[in-house]
Amino acid sequence: MPSMKGLGPVSFQGNAVPMPEKAAREEIVSLTVKSKDAESDTDRGIALIHPESCSTWTSALASPLLYLAPARGTDCILTARLDDSAERGCILLDQVQQHNLHLAAFESYDFSLFEPPAEEPFQATELEGEVRLLRGREAGSSGRNEVDATKLRQALSKQLFQRIVAASELVLVHIDGLAIIVRITEVHNLDEEARQEAISYHCYRGLVTPDTIISLVEEGQNHDRKEGAGSLALKADHRRVQLTNNPPRKEADSRATMLDVITADGEEFPVKRKLLRQCISLTHAVRDIEQASVQLESVDTLVFDRVLIYLEAEAAGRAVPDFAVHLLGDLLHAADALGCRSLQDYCRAKLGKLDSAIKPRSFQEVQAHNAAGQCWLCLDGMVLDVTRWLPEHPGGSKIIPAQALDLDCSRFFEVYHSSRESFLYLQEFYIGDLLPQEAVQVPQPEQPSPEFLAQLRAYTTFRVRVDEGSDGKVYKSF
Numbered sequence: 336m337p338s339m340k341g342l343g344p345v346s347f348q349g350n351a352v353p354m355p356e357k358a359a360r361e362e363i364v365s366l367t368v369k370s371k372d373a374e375s376d377t378d379r380g381i382a383l384i385h386p387e388s389c390s391t392w393t394s395a396l397a398s399p400l401l402y403l404a405p406a407r408g409t410d411c412i413l414t415a416r417l418d419d420s421a422e423r424g425c426i427l428l429d430q431v432q433q434h435n436l437h438l439a440a441f442e443s444y445d446f447s448l449f450e451p452p453a454e455e456p457f458q459a460t461e462l463e464g465e466v467r468l469l470r471g472r473e474a475g476s477s478g479r480n481e482v483d484a485t486k487l488r489q490a491l492s493k494q495l496f497q498r499i500v501a502a503s504e505l506v507l508v509h510i511d512g513l514a515i516i517v518r519i520t521e522v523h524n525l526d527e528e529a530r531q532e533a534i535s536y537h538c539y540r541g542l543v544t545p546d547t548i549i550s551l552v553e554e555g556q557n558h559d560r561k562e563g564a565g566s567l568a569l570k571a572d573h574r575r576v577q578l579t580n581n582p583p584r585k586e587a588d589s590r591a592t593m594l595d596v597i598t599a600d601g602e603e604f605p606v607k608r609k610l611l612r613q614c615i616s617l618t619h620a621v622r623d624i625e626q627a628s629v630q631l632e633s634v635d636t637l638v639f640d641r642v643l644i645y646l647e648a649e650a651a652g653r654a655v656p657d658f659a660v661h662l663l664g665d666l667l668h669a670a671d672a673l674g675c676r677s678l679q680d681y682c683r684a685k686l687g688k689l690d691s692a693i694k695p696r697s698f699q700e701v702q703a704h705n706a707a708g709q710c711w712l713c714l715d716g717m718v719l720d721v722t723r724w725l726p727e728h729p730g731g732s733k734i735i736p737a738q739a740l741d742l743d744c745s746r747f748f749e750v751y752h753s754s755r756e757s758f759l760y761l762q763e764f765y766i767g768d769l770l771p772q773e774a775v776q777v778p779q780p781e782q783p784s785p786e787f788l789a790q791l792r793a794y795t796t797f798r799v800r801v802d803e804g805s806d807g808k809v810y811k812s813f
């Protein structure tokens with residue numbers, strides 16, 4: 336588990352968003368709470384502040400999202416986005432946020448940037464939420480409102496993406512015409528095995544990533560486990576939600592986390608699905624939790640063992656072992672078979688064959704590759720080569736070439752993906768940014784929402800951008 340040295344996502348390669356400057360971290364800003372009017376689904380639970388209300392904070396930040404702690408004691412951390420629609424000096428919060436943080440509208444409070452613990456893992460590996468109805472269909476004689484747990488988990492995962500959540504916090508989710516309240520009952524930042532080994536483990540909040548496993552229970556189900564938790568709920572039966580399609584937690588956990596990989600010579604390796612996500616040829620097997628095992632046709636035990644050593648070192652942010660040159664040929668073959676780009680790059684670099692795929696791109700180049708039968712996408716200025724992965728795309732191999740070539744596909748990307756899982760794959764396909772003067776030429780049939788763009792940009796910190804006016808040779812990380 337990589338440690339969380341800065342706020343923001345940690346990519347496959349373990350890159351974390353840099354921490355804000357010291358001056359910004361220490362600045363305390365007084366903001367008046369105002370209630371948000373109607374809000375979009377993607378904006379739900381995100382506080383809005385005017386960019387000029389806190390210039391020290393914003394100028395120091397690499398990410399378009401801010402994490403704020405109110406000065407008064409609460410475990411809840413606000414995720415905020417800069418938005419011109421907020422008045423200067425105000426912070427726009429919805430009712431649920433006001434409740435979670437014990438803040439009242441029209442009162443002023445002091446806020447500072449939240450700083451996560453420097454040397455501990457801070458990403459939430461698992462969340463548990465207890466579900467009840469706020470409003471919508473009221474249960475009839477059956478006494479229950481049915482909700483599909485898979486759909487609810489997806490909606491929650493999308494809404495909580497890149498937010499810091501704390502135990503006891505309430506989250507409001509709208510699904511199928513129902514307004515559902517999820518009370519966060521557990522947050523973990525170690526997986527179960529590590530929790531059992533850790534001395535005096537205690538966790539009450541963490542950053543939600545697309546890898547966070549969310550489990551749900553109906554309100555009242557926790558009654559035996561946590562004293563008192565369900566007692567109020569049982570009285571208000573008409574608010575109860577019946578979760579369908581919700582496997583028992585233990586079973587769901589191991590199905591969701593582990594995949595048995597069977598090598599060409601018949602050996603079986605139980606591997607964390609998360610570790611295999613960068614092997615894009617295994618996308619279907621990794622995503623489909625009903626699939627318990629996957630057969631590798633051309634990688635044998637000894638080589639797969641080394642692949643695992645590589646993947647584990649990378650995920651843990653440790654140095655990758657220095658594999659001897661005579662092993663690199665087989666390792667590169669395995670990397671090709673698995674579609675593992677970083678391992679391919681590692682082997683090629685050591686064999687002296689690395690030709691970096693990441694470079695500035697022109698729109699003409701994108702069009703030419705697409706005309707030649709490849710599949711290059713433009714997404715908010717990024718160029719992504721998904722040619723090899725198309726047969727593995729969970730949405731099918733036809734829709735992307737039919738709808739998304741030679742235009743900016745940000746809006747398609749936003750509307751078609753019901754969770755934020757798709758973000759996890761982007762780095763594998765990234766082959767550079769469009770030159771700034773080219774990016775404006777890309778047709779954009781429909782604008783994505785600002786919230787989606789803020790999430791996407793906060794996540795894609797692996798991008799290398801070309802400065803405006805440069806000749807395309809100067810790179811600047813953001």
Ligand code: HEM
Nearest residue numbers: 719729730734735738739744747751752753754756757760
């Ligand atoms: C690099 C680009 C892309 C990646 C990494 C990607 C990834 C994914 C993933 C992980 C899923 C399944 C999980 C989810 O719903 O989030 C998915 C589903 C889907 N994707 Fe994509 N996708 C990409 C581009 C696109 C584009 C450009 C389109 C449309 C033009 C598209 C259309 C769909 C559709 C229709 C589904 C099925 C949704 C459903 O079953 O509810 N995808 N994609």
